[in-house]
Amino acid sequence: MNSTRTQSGFTLIELMISVAIVAILAAIALPAYNSYITKSNLKSAEADLVALSLNLENYYQKQLVYPVSTASGVTQIQCVLLGSPSPCTSPTSGWQPSQASNFSYSISATATTYTVTATGTGASVSGCTLTLDQGNNRSLASCSPYSSWL
Structure with a gap:
C-alpha cells in the first residue's frame, strides 16, 4: 500500500505577500480617510457657525x-x-452645535457687529480656526491644507 499525504494550506511566502498587499492598501486608504474626516468636521463646523450667525441675525x-x-x-x-441674565446655567432652547466635541465656539459682539469663531480641539482639526462676521466675511486659519471655507 502506497499512501501519500497531500498537504493543504498556505506557504509562508503566500502569507507574506498577502500581508504586504494589505499593508499597501492600508497605506493608501488611511490618508484618504483622515482627509475625509477632517473635511467633514470642517464642513460641520461651518454649518454650525452659519446656524449661530442666523440666530444672531x-x-x-x-x-x-x-x-x-x-x-x-x-x-x-x-x-x-x-x-x-448673566447667571444663566441651563437654557431651555437655542443653538446646538453638531461639532461640540471637535470645536469650541465663541461669540464677540457689539450692538452693530459680531464675530463668531470655531476653534478646533479634536485631533484632526486641532488648531483650525474658522470665523464668520455680520458681513458674511469668512476665514479659515491654521488648517493645512485648507485655506478657505469649503
Missing part, C-alpha cells in the same frame, strides 16, 4: 441690536441668544 431682527456680549462655550452662547 434673528436676535437682531427682534431687538434691532446684536446681543452685546462676549461668550464662549455652548451654554453661555445659548444664554446670550435667549437674552438670559
Whole structure:
C-alpha cells in the first residue's frame, strides 16, 4: 500500500505577500480617510457657525441690536441668544452645535457687529480656526491644507 499525504494550506511566502498587499492598501486608504474626516468636521463646523450667525441675525431682527456680549462655550452662547441674565446655567432652547466635541465656539459682539469663531480641539482639526462676521466675511486659519471655507 502506497499512501501519500497531500498537504493543504498556505506557504509562508503566500502569507507574506498577502500581508504586504494589505499593508499597501492600508497605506493608501488611511490618508484618504483622515482627509475625509477632517473635511467633514470642517464642513460641520461651518454649518454650525452659519446656524449661530442666523440666530444672531434673528436676535437682531427682534431687538434691532446684536446681543452685546462676549461668550464662549455652548451654554453661555445659548444664554446670550435667549437674552438670559448673566447667571444663566441651563437654557431651555437655542443653538446646538453638531461639532461640540471637535470645536469650541465663541461669540464677540457689539450692538452693530459680531464675530463668531470655531476653534478646533479634536485631533484632526486641532488648531483650525474658522470665523464668520455680520458681513458674511469668512476665514479659515491654521488648517493645512485648507485655506478657505469649503
